[in-house]
Amino acid sequence: xxxxxxxxxxxxxxxxxxxxxxxxxxxxxxxxxxxxxxxxxxxxxxxxxxxxxxxxxxxxxxxxxxxxxxxxxxxxxxxxxxxxxxxxxxxxxxxxxxxxxxxxxxxxxxxxxxxxxxxxxxxxxxxxxxxxxxxxxxxxxxxxxxxxxxxxxxxxxxxxxxxxxxxxxxxxxxxxxxxxxxxxxxxxxxxxxxxxxxxxxxxxxxxxxxxxxxxxxxxxxxxxxxxxxxxxxxxxxxxxxxxxxxxxxxxxxxxxxxxxxxxxxxxxxxxxxxxxxxxxxxxxxxxxxxxxxxxxxxxxxxxxxxxxxxxxxxxxxxxxxxxxxxxxxxxxxxxxxxxxxxxxxxxxxxxxxxxxxxxxxxxxxxxxxxxxxxxxxxxxxxxxxxxxxxxxxxxxxxxxxxxxxxxxxxxxxxxxxxxxxxxxxxxxxxxxxxxxxxxxxxxxxxxxxxxxxxxxxxxxxxxxxxxxxxxxxxxxxxxxxxxxxxxxxxxxxxxxxxxxxxxx
Amino acid sequence: xxxxxxxxxxxxxxxxxxxxxxxxxxxxxxxxxxxxxxxxxxxxxxxxxxxxxxxxxxxxxxxxxxxxxxxxxxxxxxxxxxxxxxxxxxxxxxxxxxxxxxxxxxxxxxxxxxxxxxxxxxxxxxxxxxxxxxxxxxxxxxxxxxxxxxxxxxxxxxxxxxxxxxxx
Numbered sequence: 302x303x304x305x306x307x308x309x310x311x312x313x314x315x316x317x318x319x320x321x322x323x324x325x326x327x328x329x330x331x332x333x334x335x336x337x338x339x340x341x342x343x344x345x346x347x348x349x350x351x352x353x354x355x356x357x358x359x360x361x362x363x364x365x366x367x368x369x370x371x372x373x374x375x376x377x378x379x380x381x382x383x384x385x386x387x388x389x390x391x392x393x394x395x396x397x398x399x400x401x402x403x404x405x406x407x408x409x410x411x412x413x414x415x416x417x418x419x420x421x422x423x424x425x426x427x428x429x430x431x432x433x434x435x436x437x438x439x440x441x442x443x444x445x446x447x448x449x450x451x452x453x454x455x456x457x458x459x460x461x462x463x464x465x466x467x468x469x470x471x472x473x474x475x476x477x478x479x480x481x482x483x484x485x486x487x488x489x490x491x492x493x494x495x496x497x498x499x500x501x502x503x504x505x506x507x508x509x510x511x512x513x514x515x516x517x518x519x520x521x522x523x524x525x526x527x528x529x530x531x532x533x534x535x536x537x538x539x540x541x542x543x544x545x546x547x548x549x550x551x552x553x554x555x556x557x558x559x560x561x562x563x564x565x566x567x568x569x570x571x572x573x574x575x576x577x578x579x580x581x582x583x584x585x586x587x588x589x590x591x592x593x594x595x596x597x598x599x600x601x602x603x604x605x606x607x608x609x610x611x612x613x614x615x616x617x618x619x620x621x622x623x624x625x626x627x628x629x630x631x632x633x634x635x636x637x638x639x640x641x642x643x644x645x646x647x648x649x650x651x652x653x654x655x656x657x658x659x660x661x662x663x664x665x666x667x668x669x670x671x672x673x674x675x676x677x678x679x680x681x682x683x684x685x686x687x688x689x690x691x692x693x694x695x696x697x698x699x700x701x702x703x704x705x706x707x708x709x710x711x712x713x714x715x716x717x718x719x720x721x722x723x724x725x726x727x728x729x730x731x732x733x734x735x736x737x738x739x740x741x742x743x744x745x746x747x748x749x750x751x752x753x754x755x756x757x758x759x760x761x762x763x764x765x766x767x768x769x770x771x772x773x774x775x776x777x778x779x780x781x782x783x784x785x786x787x788x789x790x791x792x793x794x795x796x797x798x799x800x801x802x803x804x805x
Numbered sequence: 806x807x808x809x810x811x812x813x814x815x816x817x818x819x820x821x822x823x824x825x826x827x828x829x830x831x832x833x834x835x836x837x838x839x840x841x842x843x844x845x846x847x848x849x850x851x852x853x854x855x856x857x858x859x860x861x862x863x864x865x866x867x868x869x870x871x872x873x874x875x876x877x878x879x880x881x882x883x884x885x886x887x888x889x890x891x892x893x894x895x896x897x898x899x900x901x902x903x904x905x906x907x908x909x910x911x912x913x914x915x916x917x918x919x920x921x922x923x924x925x926x927x928x929x930x931x932x933x934x935x936x937x938x939x940x941x942x943x944x945x946x947x948x949x950x951x952x953x954x955x956x957x958x959x960x961x962x963x964x965x966x967x968x969x970x971x972x973x
Contacts, residue, residue: 689937
């Protein structure tokens with residue numbers, strides 16, 4: 302590893318402009334984690350046009366901050382309202398809310414923030430050590446390897462998502478199809494453009510992300526909005542007691558490791574790791590009956606895990622150019638917009654961007670720790686912001702943002718159409734995540750597939766003959782077998798978690 | 806307290822009266838029919854693009870592979886329509902979604918015609934008062950302030966050439 306470029310990354314972080322965007326990013330992340338409705342993927346998608354005008358490093362630092370910041374913010378609603386803002390904080394609600402009812406909300410929030418900080422920071426250190434090695438190995442990859450890698454990425458995201466497997470695969474299929482609109486990547490002939498000049502260049506990723514995640518989510522929330530807001534439980538300061546810290550330090554350690562390992566896997570890394578961490582803590586405890594009744598380890602473990610996973614999920618994106626989850630797919634788009642293709646070349650060609658972004662996460666986590674302990678009251682007050690006011694403002698920023706990409710009203714109509722598609726998909730049980738991910742990887746997958754087929758002269762078995770691609774094919778086959786098993790374990794776990802409160 | 810086991814993500818204290826209502830088998834079948842139709846249409850269209858051969862794939866080959874996957878997956882979804890419980894019924898709330906989407910389309914149309922200020926105030930007012938149920942006072946204050954804010958951010962701050970009336 303080149304220590305010099307790691308250190309110069311810190312110099313990049315402390316440039317005033319980058320510091321500012323890091324603060325903006327993590328604060329926005331906390332906000333969207335706390336506020337109902339929009340998740341981090343939608344927020345990043347909506348802000349993409351605005352980042353056009355910012356330089357690559359600060360832009361990506363800010364967008365990354367939104368992603369891991371939302372993990373901190375989501376905890377607040379889980380503990381205080383029992384309404385998990387993010388899927389990855391669902392298990393936190395279980396013991397966290399019970400703690401809050403016993404008047405220990407401050408301890409729960411405090412330990413969650415400390416656990417998140419430790420998990421996140423440990424994960425950055427591991428990322429720093431591992432990412433360059435992965436990128437180095439990936440430099441040797443040819444079209445055959447990328448074909449298999451893209452397939453693994455799409456398959457894992459489709460299968461580790463929350464919806465029915467077959468529906469996620471279908472959503473991914475439609476995403477792949479939409480990616481073929483425009484000019485043929487090898488021949489240059491138009492496909493599926495239906496004679497429209499506007500479609501000849503293909504559909505911009507930003508518009509797809511903004512339509513499905515942004516407008517689609519806003520429309521979906523219009524239908525479900527009229528829910529009464531439960532009362533916020535009051536609490537003192539968000540600081541755990543000494544005893545509580547002693548009880549949860551091992552949980553934080555275990556959670557961090559689980560989170561890092563599972564986060565690297567494409568798919569529901571953060572969600573999956575929080576569930577696994579909860580299960581591990583329950584097993585490790587001397588008296589597991591405390592769980593579900595306010596056990597602090599049940600907050601500390603999963604919260605450390607989901608933050609560690611959020612950080613390590615950057616590895617596949619930054620080293621292979623394969624996004625590990627829906628939010629990473631949007632960040633993939635952000636990097637492309639800036640003219641920086643994510644992949645093994647990134648660390649060599651743009652060390653300032655790579656190390657600047659990675660090292661900014663140390664600072665980001667530190668700021669988030671400050672935001673979640675001394676300043677937590679400010680964010681708790683935001684729980685009172687009404688969705689009725691938030692929705693019109695986000696929709697306005699989205700629509701004008703879309704226009705600003707190409708100064709083109711056609712794109713606005715396209716984003717509305719994609720928003721309706723996203724809404725319809727959610728109603729019919731299809732997740733937008735696999736769709737957007739497949740759309741992102743579609744061009745890469747098609748062109749690598751076609752190049753490989755030419756290389757192998759039409760022999761599909763060629764994928765098995767190159768050593769690296771053969772290993773990857775083996776990984777692909779293993780995932781096809783392992784993933785359904787993992788899903789089964791997870792749904793049993795989730796069912797048990799759902800049942801638990803009834804035993805109180 | 807009982808919690809619906811098939812929806813582990815929902816851990817709110819009170820059972821939601823207006824929470825998502827499950828769709829029936831018809832909606833489930835529609836969810837399968839759409840990918841099948843899309844796949845067949847793609848196959849038909851891709852035929853005209855040329856498949857080439859495996860050793861030298863033409864522009865139509867890849868879309869056709871994806872289309873076959875869609876037809877197959879859609880058929881499986883349709884076959885499971887009776888047992889699947891993952892669709893959401895359309896309810897009275899759907900009207901708000903239709904109005905919301907239509908208002909965005911009208912906004913986009915007016916936006917180029919008369920500049921962004923007036924349509925923006927109207928769009929915000931519609932969403933705040935009628936879709937959001939805010940009071941007239943909140944509606945008036947926020948729609949005007951937010952329009953001014955958007956003007957400041959996009960036109961003055963970011964230099965986006967939005968069609969606008971004020972300030973030429």
